[in-house]
Amino acid sequence: EAGVAQSPRYKIIEKRQSVAFWCNPISGHATLYWYQQILGQGPKLLIQFQNNGVVDDSQLPKDRFSAERLKGVDSTLKIQPAKLEDSAVYLCASSWGVSSSYNSPLHFGNGTRLTVT
């Protein structure tokens, strides 16, 4: 099966600019996640979708970050305006499970490495 696709792979922007990341999950996966991974740390959940609904965005900085998952398939994550501390790898993951059954493993994309200068 095709894996989780993410683009772009790398992005360099100046602070206060905006940026968008795209994710296409594995076909049929109901749950989609966006994680932020700062160098040397484990991934931190930004937002979790179940189909096209948000089930957890408690750690998403909503004043600058936004995400959507139209039609319950592809998803985009946007940052506007970017800050220096947003420099990180943004990982998208998907899984088969829905809220009542989280026994399926997560499948991750290769991520987008964002550098804010």
Added chain:
Amino acid sequence: KQEVTQIPAALSVPEGENLVLNCSFTDSAIYNLQWFRQDPGKGLTSLLLIQSSQREQTSGRLNASLDKSSGRSTLYIAASQPGDSATYLCAVRRNAGGTSYGKLTFGQGTILTVHP
């Protein structure tokens, strides 16, 4: 709030050695625990998933154990090879239900280097 800690932060071993990576978590009300591998510049690859009712899972040279009551998991790698060099992360999923949606919390990872 669930906190996940991995020890050691980095480990270097000669090829052929058996090794153990440790993961501890503060809230034992978990649904499952997963071990992942991350190669440089790549995403995470799921290695093993242990349900809260299970004690261990095995896949090839990998064996993961879970002691929920003590908040600990170990990943055992037998006969290590240079190709095992990567960062290994554990992640704990809390129980879903009510307003909880099975949030997955990651440790910071253990960087493993296996030298020939």
